[in-house]
Amino acid sequence: MAFQPINSIGKYFSLMFRVFSKPEKFSVYIRQIIFEINNLGISSLPIIAIISVFMGGIITIQAAFGFDNPMVPIYAVGYTTRESVILEFSPTIVCLILAGKVGSNIASEIGTMRISEQIDALEIMGINSAGYLIFPKIAGAVFIFPFLIAISMFLGLWGGYVMGISAGACSAYEYIFGIQAFFEPWKLYYSFTKVVVFAFIITSVSAYYGYYTHGGALEVGRSSTNAVVYSSILILMFSLIITNLFFNR
Amino acid sequence: MIEIKNISKAFDGRQIVKDVSFKFEKGKTNLIIGESGCGKTTIIKLMVGLHLPDEGDIIYDGQNFPKLSVKEQQEVRKQIGMTFQGGALFDSQTLEENVMFPLDMFTNLSRHEKLDRVNFCLDRVQLTGKNKLYPAELSGGMKKRAALARAIANNPRYLFCDEPNSGLDPKTAIVIDKLIHSITEEFGMTTIIITHDMNSVIEIGENIMFVHKGQNWWTGDKTQVLNTNNKELFDFVFASEYMKNLFLAGKK
Known part of the structure; x- marks a missing residue:
């Protein structure tokens, strides 16, 4: 019992070793990666767009409400919105939402394939089932998530712009000046580094829980829940680690 | 043997x-x-x-x-070709894609040749013309036959x-x-x-x-x-x- 976490970590790395072994046929994998880009990425766009616009608006209103001191310039509203959206909201919070949507999808899909013997069928055909099922998901997510987050950043800032002006919190000029003020490009590098790491965590951890599902429908549900819970915890842990690495310079 | x-x-x-x-x-x-x-x-x-x-x-x-x-x-x-109790057909693929799967993975046949082989296998298990159906649309007997068609696709x-x-x-x-x-x-x-x-x-x-x-x-x-x-x-x-x-x- 005491060794279970160590055993799980060992199983996870051994699964990853199989996932990244040489594919049977590259053309089939490329086709699968394109499918997963659409399945995991493009299909998540609507929810990301809605959440980003609203969150951008909320951050702007809260910032405007907090900065009622005349010593704080009004463009600080735009500045705060930009910092919040780029540094934390888009890379971390949106990835937590994706962990729920994409993670549960992956774990339940692979888990169902396991209990209905579809994974056994792949193995018997002589196919590396871990590589065939998991690698395209990881590659697809690592490729498409940064684009999704870039869109989320843009929409978050746009939502802030719309709300800031319509609520009378700041003028268009002040907001745009604010989101350009004191901009440091490395912060984008920091954000996208996080996104790539989170994309890997979400897909690999969820695939791990799906792949090692045993039993029936109840266990598929349990795997799906575990995938979301552990992906979320790992996202927050790695967010802390990466933040420390980038900001403790 | x-x-x-x-x-x-x-x-x-x-x-x-x-x-x-x-x-x-x-x-x-x-x-x-x-x-x-x-x-x-x-x-x-x-x-x-x-x-x-x-x-x-x-x-x-x-x-x-x-x-x-x-x-x-x-x-x-x-x-090896194998059929499972529940069929184990890939849910997200049509019958044609299921049967073509081993050919996609292990042969360098052209699309036309693969389709010919798929049609031959489906014909052999009396599922002629059912190419575009998904496993969820098949009856129990059809699933078993479809699984058999996939199992024999690659001449095991x-x-x-x-x-x-x-x-x-x-x-x-x-x-x-x-x-x-x-x-x-x-x-x-x-x-x-x-x-x-x-x-x-x-x-x-x-x-x-x-x-x-x-x-x-x-x-x-x-x-x-x-x-x-x-x-x-x-x-x-x-x-x-x-x-x-x-x-x-x-x-x-």
Whole structure:
């Protein structure tokens, strides 16, 4: 019992070793990666767009409400919105939402394939089932998530712009000046580094829980829940680690 | 030909398969029969490498499968076709894509050639024209036949069928049995079928192993199975009292 976490970590790395072994046929994998880009990425766009616009608006209103001191310039509203959206909201919070949507999808899909013997069928055909099922998901997510987050950043800032002006919190000029003020490009590098790491965590951890599902429908549900819970915890842990690495310079 | 020699397997200290040996002959329908839970599926899973035997050898035409490297095992597996109890068709793919899957993975055929092969296999299992249907749109019997079409797509040397007619009406079950039998003869495959359906045994049982309590309890063919003196096999074959009495009355 005491060794279970160590055993799980060992199983996870051994699964990853199989996932990244040489594919049977590259053309089939490329086709699968394109499918997963659409399945995991493009299909998540609507929810990301809605959440980003609203969150951008909320951050702007809260910032405007907090900065009622005349010593704080009004463009600080735009500045705060930009910092919040780029540094934390888009890379971390949106990835937590994706962990729920994409993670549960992956774990339940692979888990169902396991209990209905579809994974056994792949193995018997002589196919590396871990590589065939998991690698395209990881590659697809690592490729498409940064684009999704870039869109989320843009929409978050746009939502802030719309709300800031319509609520009378700041003028268009002040907001745009604010989101350009004191901009440091490395912060984008920091954000996208996080996104790539989170994309890997979400897909690999969820695939791990799906792949090692045993039993029936109840266990598929349990795997799906575990995938979301552990992906979320790992996202927050790695967010802390990466933040420390980038900001403790 | 596949030969298993003294294979044993235990799970969590429980002995499921005990010292089983048998020769599965080429070009014949080899049956593994026995009660539910007697270890039939475990034997087949050991044979295809889904489980590793604790002891014993599994020899595919001279190659001892458990002792091969992972790469060599994958090469042997490319020559195996298998149908599962539930069909194990890929839900997200159409029937055509399911059957084409092994061809996509292991051949360099053109799209046109692959389609020809898919249509041939679907035709062979009497699913002509059903190419674009998804597994969820198929009946139980159609799923079993579709799984068979996928299993034979890549011209396997060895065909494993795990209860290919379970849950089907007797007429459809016989159709599938005959289909497997004729495919076996046509392509000269080594076919291994798990079943506890007595109709199948009588219809296509050319080489039979009766498994009881995880052991090879009896071997023979379909003519011998009805005239057995083995008590456990007799009880299995004539599970119904009515049939047992009818058979014994006929013998007198």
